[in-house]
Every structure is written in structure tokens, then in C-alpha cells.
Amino acid sequence: MPKKKKFSLMSAVLSVICVVFVAEAAAPVASIGNSQFFWWIFLLVLFLLPYGLISSELGTTYIGEGGLYDWITKAFGHKWGSRAAWYYWINFPLWLASLAVMCPGLIETIFGIKLGTWTGVLIELIFIWLIIWISFYPVSDSVWILNTAAIIKMTLAILIGVLGIYTALTKGMANQFTLKSMLPTFDLHSLSFVSVIIFNLLGFEVICTMADQMENPTKQIKQSIIIGGIVIAAIYIFSAFGIGVAIPTDKINTGSGLMDAFKLLLGTDTGWFISIIALLFMLTLFGNMISWSFGVNSVASYAAENGDLPSVFAKKSPKNQMPNGASIMNGVIAxxxxxxAPLLPSQDLFWSFFSLNLVMLMLAYIPIFPAFLKLRKIDPDTPRPFKVSGNNTFLHILAYVPVALIVIALIFTAVPLDFSKSSLTEQLPIFIGTIIMVIIGEIIIKVKKVTKEGNTREDINDDSK
Known part of the structure; x- marks a missing residue:
């Protein structure tokens, strides 16, 4: 009798929470001000709900390690599959670097010390390669890390919400709460951070790449997405409310926001409790990176095996078949x-790397929604254990509203629309980085196409002999 797999429904739900719930993104969202609550509710309804439903259908219909690459390739062919796989993968080392640059500050808070620049870089490298080392092992071996990180994330979010409400009740509201203040202002500052909320809601498809290590993937994928989505929405709104009522928005910076929030709420920058919070926060960063690494590496490896990414991504461990090639490339680039980074002009390095990461990730998601519609049309006979109900008009609205929201978010995040010196300094690197990453992706597509055509001609010549 085969050994029962370790990835239970509870582990699947906690993995969804670990993947999707992004604690380090709290600061950029909080900097929007009270209108963040409008955007949370607006995007939960018009983005998270459609995205969760569509991911549930695609994930339970096309189970496998290819994830979104598989869905997009089936619908639109290898060129679009290659693009999506590249954007999806390259976001990870960028994100990994953005979290790594937070680690020296957290170490300083934990131990009450001051680190030099290159000592900080050494800590960042240790963080990166520890993530890479863990990603060499199957997700079922690391499930305790994902479960623990998810629980810590929820605990920190609930704690910040409770502390915020307590502070507001005892010391008064930090920000004026009126109906007008909660309505969107549509200024460039607010709109540039709306993309962070969308980013906070992405990642449901990662659980689909873990299907082969689940007890009952068809059932667990659907349940984990639904249950995890409800829990995540509730926690996001509660923690956002706690921060919003207790902390003036101009006192939180994008690079260390959650820790700043705790320090402001507790009225101290030091102490054993702050050290524990910093340690727990660092553990959530590990959990986030480990959970995402399984998804992006599987997609990159699968795409490389199908000739749509460089062959280095296809290299697997002979011992456990984990995609070590993709993992090592993550570590090298990060x-x-x-x-x-220390040689770059002084700026918010976390936000620069993080912004480029979320731009690339959102680019990867754009084809998912039309792929959902296309697969309904060209592959209607494949059994769909979970099927989104509704007429054709409803399904088109369900698919294209999220696409429109992603495109709008991308424009306000990546394109310099404010030509003041400070804004250009912040956004030009993101815009230039986006252009470079897109060009590299197109070069990969061109090279892989030529390689495929050459292999095809060789096969034809061999067959004719």
C-alpha cells in the first residue's frame, strides 16, 4: 500500500495563506491613507473573487506542475507560454532581493546592534542562499515551515489590528475617519500603490503546482483557494483598519512599515517584545519565499522541459527531481x-526591487483570464471538477475586469507620470528595469523558436535517412 502523502487539506489552506498573504506589503498600502479601505473592498470584489473562481476552475481542470504556464500555452501557444513563464520566474529573484535588503535592519532590531554596509550584504546573501537550499527539497518536506509561517503571519496581522484599535480607543484616532477621507482621491501617489493591493491578492495558482504532493488535489485545490481567500480577505481588512486608525500615514515608510507600525503602537524602538516581533517578521519572509519558490521553480522547469525557457531551468536533482537549476539561478540573480545595491544611488531599495518584482508578476497574470475563456471554447469536453457558472456575458466580465485592473495598476506603477525630480528618481529605474526584462523575455522567445525549428529540421532529416 503506497505511503499516504503528507500534504493535507489544512496544510494546503495554510500554504495558500503563506503564499498569498504578504506581510511586508502592509506599509506601501497603508501609505495610501484611509482610501485604502475603499481599494481593499473594491479589489476584493472585482479582482480577488474573479481570480479565485477562475484559478479554482483552471487548477482543478488542468492539474500539474506547469501551473499558469500550462493554462496559457494550451490556450495561446508556446510564445505566450514562454512569456508568462519568464515574467513569472524573474519576479522571484527580484522579490527575493527586495526582502533580503530588509534583513540587516531586522537583525539590528532583534539584537540591538548596528551593522556595517558589507556585513549587511553578507546577511542578505545568507538569507538568499538559505531559501535556495530549502527549495532543493520537496514541499511536503517543508510543509511545517509553510504552516508555521502562515500562523505567524496571521498572528502578527491580528496583533497589529488589535493594538491599533486599542491605541485608537485610548489615545484617539491618528487619522480623521470621514466618508470623504475613505473615498479614492485618484492622485498618482495613491494609484501607484494600488498595484500593491493586487499583488497582495496574487498567488492562488501556486497551490496548483503542489498538486502531486496532495492527498486529494482535485478537492483540496478548490477548498484551499476558497477557505484561504476568505481568511486572507478578513485578515487584510482587520490589520489595515488597525494600522489606519492608530498610525499617521506620513510616519510609515515603505521599506520597514510593519516594524514601524509595531514600534509606533508600542511607543518604543527597542525591548524584548520588539525583538520578538522582528524575529517573527523575519520568519514570515522565509515562509513567503519558500512557498513561492516551489511554484515559480516548477513553472520555470516545466517550461524549460517544453523548450520555452533556457535549458538550465530544466536541470533537476537526480535524488528527488526538484528543479534545482531554476533555484540556483534565483540565488545567482538575487x-x-x-x-x-550598495553602489546604487541612495534610495528606497526595498521599494525599487519590490516594484519591479510586482510589475513582472502582474505581466505574467494578464493572459490567465483570457486563457480561461479560450479553454472553455476550444476544450469544452475536458471534465471540470469545479466550474464557474454563468452565461457568456457574465464570464467575459469576470475575466476582463481583472485584466483591466492589472493594466491600470501596471501603468501607474511602472510608467513615470509625474515628472518631478523625486518621482523620476523613484520610477525611472522601475520603468527601465521593466523594459530590460521584457526585452530579455523576447530574446529568449526568439532564441528558443530558432532552436526548436533547428531541432525539427534535424528530426525530419533523421527520419528521411
Whole structure:
């Protein structure tokens, strides 16, 4: 009798929470002000709900390690599959670098010490390669890390919400709460951070790449997405409310927001409780990166095996078949970024790397929604254990509203629309980085196409002999 797999429904739900719930993104969202509550509710309804439903159908219909790459390739062919796989993968080392640059500050808070620049870089490299090392092992071996990180994330979010409400009740509201203040202002500052909320709601498809390590993937994928989505929405709104009522928005910076929030609420920058919070927060960063690494590496490896990404991504461990090639490339690129970072002009490095990461990730998601419609049309006979109900008009609205929201968010995040010196300094690197990453993706598509055509001609010649 085969050994029962370790990835239970509870582990699947906690993995969804670990993947989707992004604690480090609290600060950029909080900096919007009270209108963040409008955007949370607006995007939960018009983005998270459609995205969760569509991911549930695609994930339970096309189970496998290819994830979104598989869905998009089936619908639109290898060129679009290659694009999506590249954007999806490259976001990870950028994100890994953005979290790594937070670690020295957290170490300083934990131990009450001051680190030098290159000591900080060494800590960043240790963070990166510890993530890479863990990603060499199957997700079922690391499930306790994902479960623990999810629980810690929920605990921190609930704690910040409770502390915020307590502070507001005892010391008064930090920000004026009126109906007008909660309505969107549509200024460039607010709109540039709306993309962070969308980013906070992405990741449901990662659980689909873990299907082969689940007890009952068809059932668990659907349940984990639904249950996890409800829990995540509730926690986001509660923690956002706690921060919003207790902390003036101009006192939180985008690079260390959650820790700033705790320090402001507790009225101290030091102490054993602050050290524990910093340690727990660092553990959530590990959990986030480990959970995402399984998804992006599986997609990159699968795409490489199908000839749509460089062959280095297809290299697997002979011992456990984990995609070590993709993992090592993550580590190499993230390491180069953090080593070069101290030489860059002084700026918010976390936000620069994080912004480029979320731009690339959102680009990967755009084809998912039309792929859902296309697969309904060209592949209607494949059994769908979970099927989104509704007429054709409703399904088109369900698919294209999220696409429109992603495109709008991308424009306000990546394109410099404010030509003041400070804004250009912040956004030009993101815009230039986006262009470079897109060009690299197109070069990969061109090279892989030529390689495929050459292999095809060789096969034809061999068959004719």
C-alpha cells in the first residue's frame, strides 16, 4: 500500500495563506491613507473573487506542475507560454532581493546592534542562499515551515489590528475617519500603490503546482483557494483598519512599515517584545519565499522541459527531481542584485526591487483570464471538477475586469507620470528595469523558436535517412 502523502487539506489552506498573504506589503498600502479601505473592498470584489473562481476552475481542470504556464500555452501557444513563464520566474529573484535588503535592519532590531554596509550584504546573501537550499527539497518536506509561517503571519496581522484599535480607543484616532477621507482621491501617489493591493491578492495558482504532493488535489485545490481567500480577505481588512486608525500615514515608510507600525503602537524602538516581533517578521519572509519558490521553480522547469525557457531551468536533482537549476539561478540573480545595491544611488531599495518584482508578476497574470475563456471554447469536453457558472456575458466580465485592473495598476506603477525630480528618481529605474526584462523575455522567445525549428529540421532529416 503506497505511503499516504503528507500534504493535507489544512496544510494546503495554510500554504495558500503563506503564499498569498504578504506581510511586508502592509506599509506601501497603508501609505495610501484611509482610501485604502475603499481599494481593499473594491479589489476584493472585482479582482480577488474573479481570480479565485477562475484559478479554482483552471487548477482543478488542468492539474500539474506547469501551473499558469500550462493554462496559457494550451490556450495561446508556446510564445505566450514562454512569456508568462519568464515574467513569472524573474519576479522571484527580484522579490527575493527586495526582502533580503530588509534583513540587516531586522537583525539590528532583534539584537540591538548596528551593522556595517558589507556585513549587511553578507546577511542578505545568507538569507538568499538559505531559501535556495530549502527549495532543493520537496514541499511536503517543508510543509511545517509553510504552516508555521502562515500562523505567524496571521498572528502578527491580528496583533497589529488589535493594538491599533486599542491605541485608537485610548489615545484617539491618528487619522480623521470621514466618508470623504475613505473615498479614492485618484492622485498618482495613491494609484501607484494600488498595484500593491493586487499583488497582495496574487498567488492562488501556486497551490496548483503542489498538486502531486496532495492527498486529494482535485478537492483540496478548490477548498484551499476558497477557505484561504476568505481568511486572507478578513485578515487584510482587520490589520489595515488597525494600522489606519492608530498610525499617521506620513510616519510609515515603505521599506520597514510593519516594524514601524509595531514600534509606533508600542511607543518604543527597542525591548524584548520588539525583538520578538522582528524575529517573527523575519520568519514570515522565509515562509513567503519558500512557498513561492516551489511554484515559480516548477513553472520555470516545466517550461524549460517544453523548450520555452533556457535549458538550465530544466536541470533537476537526480535524488528527488526538484528543479534545482531554476533555484540556483534565483540565488545567482538575487545575489548579484544585493551585492550591487550598495553602489546604487541612495534610495528606497526595498521599494525599487519590490516594484519591479510586482510589475513582472502582474505581466505574467494578464493572459490567465483570457486563457480561461479560450479553454472553455476550444476544450469544452475536458471534465471540470469545479466550474464557474454563468452565461457568456457574465464570464467575459469576470475575466476582463481583472485584466483591466492589472493594466491600470501596471501603468501607474511602472510608467513615470509625474515628472518631478523625486518621482523620476523613484520610477525611472522601475520603468527601465521593466523594459530590460521584457526585452530579455523576447530574446529568449526568439532564441528558443530558432532552436526548436533547428531541432525539427534535424528530426525530419533523421527520419528521411
Amino acid at each position: 545575489s548579484v542584485i544585493v551585492v550591487v
